[in-house]
Amino acid sequence: MFTKEERSAIIAMIQREVVPAVGCTEPVAVALAVARGREILGELPVKITVYLSANMLKNAMGVGIPGTGMTGLPIAVALGAICGESQKGLEVLEDVGAEDVSRARELIAAEAVHIFLKEGIDEKLYIEVLCEGKTHGASSHVIIAGEHTRFIYLARGEEVLLDHRHRERFEHEVEPPELTVRRVYEFATEAPFSEIAFILESASMNKAAAELSFAGHYGHELGRMMRERYEKDLMGESLFSRILAYTSAACDARMAGEKVPVMSNSGSGNQGISATLPVVIYAEENGKSEEELTRALILSHLTAIYIKNHMGRLAAFCGCVVAATGSSCGITWLMGGGFLQVTYAVKNMIANLTGMLCDGAKPSCSLKVTSGVSTALFSAMMAMENRYVSSMEGIIDEDVDRCIRNLAQVSSQGMEETDRLVLQIMTHKEGPPAGAEVP
Numbered sequence: 001m002f003t004k005e006e007r008s009a010i011i012a013m014i015q016r017e018v019v020p021a022v023g024c025t026e027p028v029a030v031a032l033a034v035a036r037g038r039e040i041l042g043e044l045p046v047k048i049t050v051y052l053s054a055n056m057l058k059n060a061m062g063v064g065i066p067g068t069g070m071t072g073l074p075i076a077v078a079l080g081a082i083c084g085e086s087q088k089g090l091e092v093l094e095d096v097g098a099e100d101v102s103r104a105r106e107l108i109a110a111e112a113v114h115i116f117l118k119e120g121i122d123e124k125l126y127i128e129v130l131c132e133g134k135t136h137g138a139s140s141h142v143i144i145a146g147e148h149t150r151f152i153y154l155a156r157g158e159e160v161l162l163d164h165r166h167r168e169r170f171e172h173e174v175e176p177p178e179l180t181v182r183r184v185y186e187f188a189t190e191a192p193f194s195e196i197a198f199i200l201e202s203a204s205m206n207k208a209a210a211e212l213s214f215a216g217h218y219g220h221e222l223g224r225m226m227r228e229r230y231e232k233d234l235m236g237e238s239l240f241s242r243i244l245a246y247t248s249a250a251c252d253a254r255m256a257g258e259k260v261p262v263m264s265n266s267g268s269g270n271q272g273i274s275a276t277l278p279v280v281i282y283a284e285e286n287g288k289s290e291e292e293l294t295r296a297l298i299l300s301h302l303t304a305i306y307i308k309n310h311m312g313r314l315a316a317f318c319g320c321v322v323a324a325t326g327s328s329c330g331i332t333w334l335m336g337g338g339f340l341q342v343t344y345a346v347k348n349m350i351a352n353l354t355g356m357l358c359d360g361a362k363p364s365c366s367l368k369v370t371s372g373v374s375t376a377l378f379s380a381m382m383a384m385e386n387r388y389v390s391s392m393e394g395i396i397d398e399d400v401d402r403c404i405r406n407l408a409q410v411s412s413q414g415m416e417e418t419d420r421l422v423l424q425i426m427t428h429k430e431g432p433p434a435g436a437e438v439p
Contacts, residue, residue: 002187010179010187011195014298017305018202018272021090021264023066023257024361026059026314027076029148030127032092034077035084037131040140040156045081045131051118053126054423055314061426062362064219064257067096068104071257077113078104081131089149091261124314125267147313148267179306181346181400185329185339188299199297200290202263206250206276209260213249219256219363222370223249239285240377247277247373251366265301265323266308270365274323275300278373279330288334300330303346310408316415316422317407318356320365324372325349325379332380343400344388348379350403351389351396354410359422 002010021028030050038045050073052060057073065076076093083100084092107113118126127144143153143165154162188196214227226235226245235241250273254262264272279300283293304326311322328345337345352375356368382388391398395406 002191007187007191007195010302011191013305014302015198017266018199018301019090019264020205020261021269021272022092022094022259022261023269024060024063024255025090025148025264025267025269026056026361027063027065027073028090028093029125029144030056030060030073030129031076031080031084032086032089032149033127033129033142033144033151034080034131035092036086036151036154037129037140037142038081038084039086040142040154040161041131041133041138043133043135043138045112045140046134047112047114047132048077048081049114049116049130049132050077051116051126051128053118053121053124053314054420055124056127057115057117058358058360058419058423058426059314060361062360063255064363066093066257066259068101068257070101073115074108074113075101075104077115078107081107090264094259094261096259124312179302179309181303181306181343181404182339184302184306185299185333185342188295188302189333191298193291193294196298197290197294199294199301202272202276202297202301203280203293205261205263206273207246207280209253209258209262209273210246210250210277212258212260213253214245216253216258218249218258219252220366221252222366223247223252239282240374242285243278243281243377244370244373246281247273248366248370250277251369252363255361255363255365265304265326266319267313268319268323270361270369271304271308271319271323272301274320274369274372275304275326275330278324278327278376279334282331282334286334292334296330296334299333299342300326302326303329307404307407310404311411312408315411316357316419317354317411318358318368318372320369321349321353321356321372321375324353324369324376327373328376328379328383331376332383335380335384337380337384341383341386344383344386345376345379346400347388347396347403348382349375350407351394352379354395354407355415357415357418357422360426 082103129142131140141155152164223245262269265275279296304323307322329342332345389396397403
């Protein structure tokens with residue numbers, strides 16, 4: 001049983017990690033830092049220098065920027081300076097208009113935007129922005145680190161406005177009770193419905209993004225293709241194909257830079273989509289009640305948060321697979337599974353897709369999202385038949401929480417060199433220039 005204080009701490013954590021976002025969160029976070037830099041400076045910068053950690057750079061290079069029809073970091077940086085409003089957080093680019101894009105293009109053409117890799121840091125989520133004004137000596141300095149919206153340093157010229165660079169804990173970070181898969185399960189299934197019903201907003205928001213995508217042409221159009229000809233000709237009209245179509249469609253629109261909000265999870269819109277839509281579509285197709293859907297969504301989102309807390313916000317592994325592990329748990333519970341079956345689903349997921357590397361946010365993320373969600377459904381199906389990958393196989397341990405720690409260890413330690421190599425390949429290949437039009 002959870003005390004009221006424990007429930008409040010877990011709910012606060014979910015509400016902090018499951019928030020609306022417009023556009024891919026990495027370039028949006030960069031735009032947020034630039035917007036704050038311009039606000040502190042008090043004028044439009046004539047020079048903007050951005051330093052990013054390798055994982056931030058990797059995840060921000062090839063994704064569409066909302067309202068622009070363009071990809072990449074330069075336009076995100078320029079828009080942050082032109083029209084960004086930092087109080088909007090991850091919705092900082094929500095109100096981008098055609099005139100803003102035109103002015104941002106001019107800023108880029110004037111060679112005001114400079115982007116570099118930040119060397120010699122361990123933090124995977126790191127953004128440092130230096131803005132210079134027209135007046136001699138006018139400048140601002142902004143650092144975001146650890147979380148997409150966490151400002152740890154603000155300065156105007158030599159005046160330091162905020163310095164949390166050496167702080168271990170922040171005001172909003174009330175330590176929640178130590179989580180385990182069992183504790184996550186018990187919270188999702190026992191917490192008062194009235195206290196957790198807020199999670200239903202993720203269902204309506206992310207489903208709306210998918211339905212918008214079905215009506216248009218976004219990214220690789222994987223979701224739209226599955227809902228049209230190929231659902232009938234290749235996959236067959238089924239709950240399985242419907243789940244895959246909705247999930248990939250929302251990702252298609254978001255990665256293409258459509259100006260549509262989605263509910264994110266652990267700083268990622270795609271993770272929020274993967275943790276939400278499979279559960280929503282399964283619940284709707286099977287006539288589940290609002291309370292059942294709510295509890296399944298809490299189980300899904302909180303499982304993803306728990307795993308990401310071990311792995312870190314940005315990792316060498318594809319985070320959508322982690323979020324799909326959450327949706328596998330939620331669907332298993334909706335199918336009538338109990339705690340034991342939920343642990344089986346987690347083990348099946350970890351055994352299957354461990355090692356799907358992250359090579360940045362981009363339109364083809366919809367393919368990875370679909371792979372993760374299809375595996376989530378297979379894992380739930382096996383779990384309901386009490387079939388699971390045993391501790392004799394691979395990195396799977398008898399204890400499900402140790403399985404998660406094993407996964408995190410492979411990601412954080414085992415794939416560091418892979419992560420560096422991926423970034424090297426991405427930054428040295430031949431291809432369209434940064435800021436290219438979205439195809």
